[in-house]
Structures are given as structure tokens and as C-alpha cells.
Amino acid sequence: MITIIDYLEKHNQDLPKKIFIQTESQSLTFEETYNKVNKLGLILNQFSEKSIISIMFDNSIEFIISYLGVMKSGKIVHIISPSISKKNFQKQIESCNPKLILSLNKFINEFKGIKSDIRFIDFYEFEKQNYSSKENHTSDIASLIYTSGTTSSPKGVPIKNSNVMFTTQNIVNVLGYNKSDIDVIPLSLSHSFGLGCLHTSLFIGSTLILHKNTINILDILNSIKENNATTFAAVPATLTSIVNNFPEKFVEKCSGLRLIITNSTKIPKDTIHKILQLVPNTKFATYYGLTEASRSTFIIFNENENKEESVGKFAPGVEIKIVKEKKNSKTGEIWIKGKNVIENYWNSEFGEKFVDGWLKTGDLGFLDLDGFLYLNGRNDHIINVGGEKINPEEIESIVKDLDSIEEAVAIGIKHHVFGQVVKLLVKKADNKEIESSEIIAHCKRNLERFKVPMEVEFVPNFPRTEHGKVIRFLLQEKNNGNS
Amino acid sequence: MEVENEIKKIFFNVFANLKDGNFDWNAKQEDYSNWDSFAHLELMTSTEAKFNIKISPEDTLSIRTALDLSKLVKSRI
Numbered sequence: 001m002i003t004i005i006d007y008l009e010k011h012n013q014d015l016p017k018k019i020f021i022q023t024e025s026q027s028l029t030f031e032e033t034y035n036k037v038n039k040l041g042l043i044l045n046q047f048s049e050k051s052i053i054s055i056m057f058d059n060s061i062e063f064i065i066s067y068l069g070v071m072k073s074g075k076i077v078h079i080i081s082p083s084i085s086k087k088n089f090q091k092q093i094e095s096c097n098p099k100l101i102l103s104l105n106k107f108i109n110e111f112k113g114i115k116s117d118i119r120f121i122d123f124y125e126f127e128k129q130n131y132s133s134k135e136n137h138t139s140d141i142a143s144l145i146y147t148s149g150t151t152s153s154p155k156g157v158p159i160k161n162s163n164v165m166f167t168t169q170n171i172v173n174v175l176g177y178n179k180s181d182i183d184v185i186p187l188s189l190s191h192s193f194g195l196g197c198l199h200t201s202l203f204i205g206s207t208l209i210l211h212k213n214t215i216n217i218l219d220i221l222n223s224i225k226e227n228n229a230t231t232f233a234a235v236p237a238t239l240t241s242i243v244n245n246f247p248e249k250f251v252e253k254c255s256g257l258r259l260i261i262t263n264s265t266k267i268p269k270d271t272i273h274k275i276l277q278l279v280p281n282t283k284f285a286t287y288y289g290l291t292e293a294s295r296s297t298f299i300i301f302n303e304n305e306n307k308e309e310s311v312g313k314f315a316p317g318v319e320i321k322i323v324k325e326k327k328n329s330k331t332g333e334i335w336i337k338g339k340n341v342i343e344n345y346w347n348s349e350f351g352e353k354f355v356d357g358w359l360k361t362g363d364l365g366f367l368d369l370d371g372f373l374y375l376n377g378r379n380d381h382i383i384n385v386g387g388e389k390i391n392p393e394e395i396e397s398i399v400k401d402l403d404s405i406e407e408a409v410a411i412g413i414k415h416h417v418f419g420q421v422v423k424l425l426v427k428k429a430d431n432k433e434i435e436s437s438e439i440i441a442h443c444k445r446n447l448e449r450f451k452v453p454m455e456v457e458f459v460p461n462f463p464r465t466e467h468g469k470v471i472r473f474l475l476q477e478k479n480n481g482n483s
Numbered sequence: 484m485e486v487e488n489e490i491k492k493i494f495f496n497v498f499a500n501l502k503d504g505n506f507d508w509n510a511k512q513e514d515y516s517n518w519d520s521f522a523h524l525e526l527m528t529s530t531e532a533k534f535n536i537k538i539s540p541e542d543t544l545s546i547r548t549a550l551d552l553s554k555l556v557k558s559r560i
């Protein structure tokens with residue numbers, strides 16, 4: 001089985017002195033990366049085959065070495081974002097039971113008290129350990145990433161090496177990546193979008209300029225120019241912020257790019273037009289996919305006029321169908337089949353999401369006559385904050401821990417930067433008082449930051465069905481100016 | 484002193500793990516484990532609301548420490 005790691009070995013031979021990864025403070029050639037990954041892999045051979053090793057890093061050289069090192073040793077790499085809430089951290093660890101968590105002391109100090117039997121270890125301490133001569137076979141499953149579930153439990157997404165290879169080859173072929181590319185990414189490597197970019201650079205032998213985050217947009221734009229970058233990958237919120245606030249800088253720094261790629265969170269039409277107008281010689285592309293079915297469609301906007309609202313055509317080898325509840329309706333649930341789709345969730349949970357190899361995505365959409373896919377919301381109540389999917393029940397259950405609250409409903413409201421943010425509607429318990437600041441503070445202590453409500457509104461009651469169930473879509477419409 | 488106290492309060496509010504003992508005016512974004520884009524936006528909007536000022540996108544990007552934010556506010560009021 002050929003895996004993405006084999007390409008590191010290949011480039012170690014073909015391009016040993018070429019820079020593979022560059023951060024603000026460090027750079028590594030393919031040879032240096034290979035040596036570090038190999039060393040870590042040998043140390044990790046002390047664990048049995050198919051063991052799970054968790055890694056918790058921000059965007060850094062340590063992330064990449066650990067991620068590739070675990071794969072090199074044939075183990076399953078479980079990726080934990082350092083911004084995870086303590087509750088979700090505990091749930092994920094209980095679900096996958098890793099042998100150890102590789103991290104850095106600054107993150108370890110925040111999480112180490114949560115569960116006494118977790119073995120946390122600092123990356124630099126671990127690197128000092130002795131090698132094991134034991135050889136292990138490559139695991140079918142390369143990595144494990146948890147996403148928001150439609151219940152309050154997160155879903156573990158086991159991604160096979162074959163999924164990674166299939167998707168990476170599609171990215172390279174459709175978007176024309178080549179080894180002379182210099183790829184700037186300020187995307188979190190803990191997510192599928194960022195990881196896909198890492199796999200692409202590794203596969204093709206290009207150089208990856210890695211930024212920690214998108215807070216300092218001007219640094220990123222300068223980095224594009226200074227490094228003679230050819231591709232830039234960013235979420236729609238980042239691109240919107242750049243073209244709205246710094247259009248001249250965008251032209252000055254990004255005109256030399258051959259490609260800008262974003263993902264399928266709703267991209268404002270205005271942002272697409274501005275990008276195409278400001279840097280007309282740069283291809284601007286997006287894709288649609290989930291962690292469970294990465295890069296299922298692609299579109300290059302420059303080559304497809306009047307398709308700005310579409311997320312593109314099916315990726316090569318990927319099938320998509322729209323399953324409609326009513327025969328005459330235009331929209332239905334998007335089902336995906338292909339080698340980019342996982343076979344099941346971790347521990348075979350959520351089996352109802354798969355039918356004959358098709359993944360039921362929960363996303364709603366339709367196809368036009370030219371075969372372009374359009375997204376049209378969800379068939380559940382998942383909120384999408386800048387690409388981060390949130391189950392509202394998770395927020396509601398945290399908030400209901402407060403005595404003064406009888407009921408709470410979280411909904412998504414429109415936001416100019418993030419697409420959506422969370423608004424919380426709260427019914428206070430009888431004779432109890434609570435301030436919105438107390439609710440927000442409680443959320444901050446118990447939820448990831450992007451899940452914390454941006455707004456809290458106290459309501460006397462909620463609209464309900466005759467069975468007493470809250471009618472969420474009414475709240476959603478009312479709070480988004482649709483009624 | 485008043486500005487400093489309010490900025491400190493904003494930081495304590497945005498970063499739930501901060502307290503007097505571990506707060507450092509010169510600590511940079513990368514020294515925090517949880518200073519991400521969402522936290523940054525919250526720092527800026529909270530500061531704008533507290534001091535009734537408008538922070539431009541350029542100024543937003545120049546804030547890398549609590550001290551930077553404090554200096555910016557002092558230059559505006």
C-alpha cells in the first residue's frame with residue numbers, strides 16, 4: 001500500500017535540500033523533515049500496531065513532525081485542536097483511548113488535570129527517548145478526527161490512507177499543483193482543509209509556508225509576496241476580510257499567485273467578484289466536502305461564468321446524488337459515494353449515516369442542468385461558524401447546567417465575517433435572575449470559543465409544535481430577518 | 484491606570500484562564516494557548532464598546548500584546 005508518507009521518503013531522495021516547511025521562525029528541508037519523522041516513528045514503534053497516538057499542537061513544525069511520525073510508525077494519529085473544550089477533550093479521549101498524547105507544555109498544563117490516567121508528554125521530552133527496533137506494518141486507518149455530531153456526542157472520523165491518497169491526487173489534478181509551487185496556508189492543521197493542503201505539498205514536493213492563524217492578515221499578505229508564493233489557501237472569512245479592508249494590499253501582494261483556494265462555507269458573492277476583479281490572472285477555486293468525504297466537488301470560478309453560488313462539479317471518481325423527500329422538490333439531502341468517503345464512524349457509531357456505501361451528509365442541496373452542485377442549508381440544526389460546525393444541543397446542554405435557566409435554544413444568525421455566529425435564546429426559571437454576562441462566562445469556561453454565543457436574548461417562551469417540541473426554524477427565520 | 488484596569492478586565496473576560504498571577508502585559512499572541520481569531524475579534528469589539536472608540540482593521544492587526552491594546556486606547560481617548 002502506497003501512503004502519503006512514502007512521498008516524504010521519495011522527496012528525501014529526489015529533493016533533499018529543498019525547503020518543505022517554513023514557519024515564521026523555522027524551516028525544514030525534505031531531508032531534515034524525513035530524519036525527524038523517521039526518528040519519532042522509531043520511538044513510537046514501542047507501541048503495538050493500530051495503537052492510537054493523540055497529538056495536540058497549534059500550527060507548527062512540531063505538529064507536522066508528530067502527525068507524520070505517527071503515520072510513519074503505522075499507528076493511528078488522533079488530532080486534537082488545542083482550542084478544544086475540556087468536556088469534549090474528555091469525551092474524545094474516552095472514545096478512542098490513546099496510548100499517549102504528544103503536545104507542548106503550554107497546552108499540557110491546561111488539560112493534564114482532567115483525567116488522571118492520561119499519559120501526556122512534551123514533544124521535546126519524547127524526542128529524547130530511545131528508539132525501538134520493532135518494525136510495524138502500516139495501519140489502514142491513517143488518522144482520527146472528531147467532528148460535531150447530530151447528537152451531543154462528537155463523531156470520530158477514521159480516515160484511511162486510501163482516502164488520503166485518493167483525495168490528494170484529485171486536489172493535485174484538478175487544481176494543477178506542481179513541485180515548483182510555494183503554498184501559503186494560515187489554516188488550522190487540525191481540520192480537513194489544512195491537512196489536505198499539507199498532504200498536497202507533501203505529495204507533489206512543493207514548499208509549504210505555514211502560518212499559525214489569520215489574526216495578522218498583513219503578515220500573511222507580506223509572506224505571500226516575500227516568498228514568491230504561487231498558491232494561497234484560506235477560509236472565506238479571511239478572504240472577505242482581506243478584500244474588504246485591504247484591497248490595494250491584496251493586489252500588490254497577491255497578483256503573482258496562480259491559485260487561491262477556499263472551502264465551501266458560504267462565500268459571499270461580492271467576495272468572489274472582488275477577487276476575480278482584483279487579481280484577474282489568479283485562479284480562484286472552492287470545493288465542497290466534509291471531514292468524512294473530503295473534496296467531493298471543485299469549481300474554478302474564472303472558468304465557470306455565472307456559477308458563483310455553486311460549489312462545483314463532482315470530483316473525479318466521486319458520485320453525488322440528491323435524495324428528495326418529496327418527488328417534486330428541487331432540493332434534497334446530499335449523499336456522497338467514492339474513495340474519498342469513510343466506511344464508518346469510529347466504534348461503528350452512527351451507522352444510520354451510511355446506506356450501501358453512500359454517506360448521508362445532512363447537507364441540503366440541488367444540482368443544476370449542467371451538473372453543478374448548490375448548497376441550501378442543513379436538514380438538521382447544525383450551525384456553521386466560519387467553517388466550524390456546531391451542534392446547538394451541545395451549547396444548550398452546557399447552558400442548562402445553570403440553575404437560573406429553564407430552557408435555552410441556540411441558533412445561527414448571519415455574521416458579516418464568519419457567515420454565521422451563535423445566538424442564544426434563554427427562558428429564565430421562575431423567580432430566578434441571571435445576567436447574560438454570567439451565561440457567556442459559563443459558556444467560555446465550558447465550550448470552545450467559536451461555540452460561545454455572540455448574543456443572548458431572554459424570551460418569555462418558545463414557539464412549539466402540538467407535541468411541545470420547540471420550532472427551531474421559526475426562531476431561525478425571525479432572528480435572520482426572514483419574517 | 485483606569486485604562487490599564489479596564490484592558491486587564493477585558494483580557495480576563497476573553498481568556499477565562501487568566502488571572503493576576505499569570506497576566507503579563509508583554510505576553511504575545513503566540514504565548515497564549517487560546518488567542519485565536521475569535522478571541523482577537525472579541526478583544527477588539529469589547530475594547531471598542533468599553534471605550535467608545537472605533538478600531539480600524541489596520542490597528543486591529545497591530546495588536547499583539549495587552550500593552551499594545553492599552554497604548555492604542557490611550558492614544559484615542
